[in-house]
Amino acid sequence: MSLKHALLGILTVKPMTGYELKQFFDSSVQHFWNAELSQIYPTLKTLEEQGWVDKSVEVQDSRPNKKIYALTDGGRDEFARWVRQPMPATDMRDPFMIKVFFGAELPIEDMLILLRRQMEEEQKILAFSETVLREKIRGGSHALHSPRQGLFWTLTLEMANAYRRAYIEWCDRSMHLLEESMLEGGATAIEKRLSDGEPELRVV
Amino acid sequence: MSLKHALLGILTVKPMTGYELKQFFDSSVQHFWNAELSQIYPTLKTLEEQGWVDKSVEVQDSRPNKKIYALTDGGRDEFARWVRQPMPATDMRDPFMIKVFFGAELPIEDMLILLRRQMEEEQKILAFSETVLREKIRGGSHALHSPRQGLFWTLTLEMANAYRRAYIEWCDRSMHLLEESMLEGGATAIEKRLSDGEPELRVV
DNA sequence: TTACCCATGTAACCCGTTACATGATTTT
DNA sequence: AAAATCATGTAACGGGTTACATGGGTAA
Incomplete structure (x- = not known):
């Protein structure tokens, strides 16, 4: 706990x-x-x-x-x-990914709608922390009892934002890939590009 | 459920x-x-x-x-x-962030150790999905019943990897910032840079 | 011979959310 | 007049993990 x-x-x-x-x-x-x-x-x-x-x-x-x-x-x-004490990495648990995993069960158009909605949800949250929360930290809320603590608070905010940004970029990219697959009429070309190691796929 | x-x-x-x-x-x-x-x-x-x-x-x-x-x-x-059916965005829930949030309670050196360990954990998981899992998809596991499904499987993998990469980058950046703050002897300069809107902070 | 695979489950417990209960004070 | 704030809690339920129980067949 x-x-x-x-x-x-x-x-x-x-x-x-x-x-x-x-x-x-x-x-x-x-x-x-x-x-x-x-x-x-x-x-x-x-x-x-x-x-x-x-x-x-x-x-x-x-x-x-x-x-x-x-x-x-x-x-x-x-x-x-x-x-x-060190702790194991948190494992991801995202029910939206279940929907994506079984995306082949529905028309691509419907999948695109889902992805767009999800992206918008994430964008709303990101926009909120980019403005309201940042202001709170900058203004030095009552929750702060030292300037050093402000730094760590900021780091946690940055992490949350990094996550949201990664999510949004992924939605965007997935939508483009699906649109391409509609034009090309097949998923093979895209799959090849994904698994051949584009820049985005490298280990950081 | x-x-x-x-x-x-x-x-x-x-x-x-x-x-x-x-x-x-x-x-x-x-x-x-x-x-x-x-x-x-x-x-x-x-x-x-x-x-x-x-x-x-x-x-x-x-x-x-x-x-x-x-x-x-x-x-x-x-x-x-x-x-x-659309669903609300999953909210982040990461106990490691509690440790970071209260990072001011311990010496910076200890915090750096924590961050490094956490980064290594994430790197292990990322390396695993970059190799083993990718091979599984490419080889067309028994779990696949159509090429289209392979595309969606790949997308979920990409999401997990994007998350890990963002995490690793955040660890790396945080460690650098903390090291700088040790040299400069104060967190003020770093805080300013963080909140003034560096490229990394823009909304995507 | 040790350990893992197959194949089913139950029970206890942990963590978390939602609903319920009370009720004065202050703000809109 | 309605809603939010202050201030405490309990009960029911949902979802998940760990431990317990059984027991033959197969691979290291």
Whole structure:
């Protein structure tokens, strides 16, 4: 479970309530991670049981009491241990690729429509992070507690954007290839070009 | 659940047992999807209950009987419907990015080690699909039942590779940036360059 | 003789989302 | 008057992985 460690990580910034942790997620890492309150609250409880966070209660009237969670030394150690530990590469899991894989089951025109739609979805998301999110970082949001952290935040944003860009380019290229295959009346020529090692196919 | 539809898709090729479906996964789509037998068997049962597949039994001695599943007309329709239906863009969910996001919590040297390891993991996977998988497609594996299908298979492979390449490039670039920040003694200059819109940052 | 292939499954558990429940305060 | 914010949670369900259970046949 990475959520545990994501929470520990956020708590290195400062002690927070579950509600505030959710806000932190939404305002800073939502481009590569997300969590619902219904998942955060129980996780905080297990974190407390493991001794990685301490809970203190701030009494409120006319509202549920605030439960503020702070990292313990053990929690800080656990996070440091986890961060350093290498992990296997994330494997891709994209249901859209199932549709593409069985693309031969439908007319090329329909496949082109699918690809265009998917590309537009990706473009919307990319446009969002190119503008709104970048501004947030540049403006130095509350989530930042040091300039160095801003650099790492930017790197994660860059990764998300690199992914979207690769996706969009792939959609574009696939659409062109399919259009060509309609004109040429067969997939053989394209297949040959793809597997013969065009520049795009080299290992970086 | 996309597994249901992935199974329906595979069964368009020919009727198969659960065991054979697993082999199909392993030999053709494992670069973007996977499924365990313990998940496939119950799913086949629900598929049968929904009337999307028909089961026939091939009796065997000294081995559990084979249960061969074949698409019904309803199943074929359902798959065709599902394929055409647009879907929201998959959101990225990468625990490694949590580590990067909190990279300021550890010495830059340690972060560089992490990035290098992660890059090497990605390179291994990329090298694998650049060789083994490509050969499989070129050689026309048993999973292929038409040349056109080979084209779409290739496209999914290209997507997976594009993703890995983007990841590797990002690791490389991030490492360079961090090294620079060590020399310059501060992250400000780099941050400025990142957010001022270098060529790499344009929307494609 | 060790290990992998064939061939079926069940059970427990983990992670995550959606829906449900409560209810005052503030903004539009 | 309606909607969003603050603040806590529980319950049900969906999807996936790991472990467990069985057991003959075949290749290293």
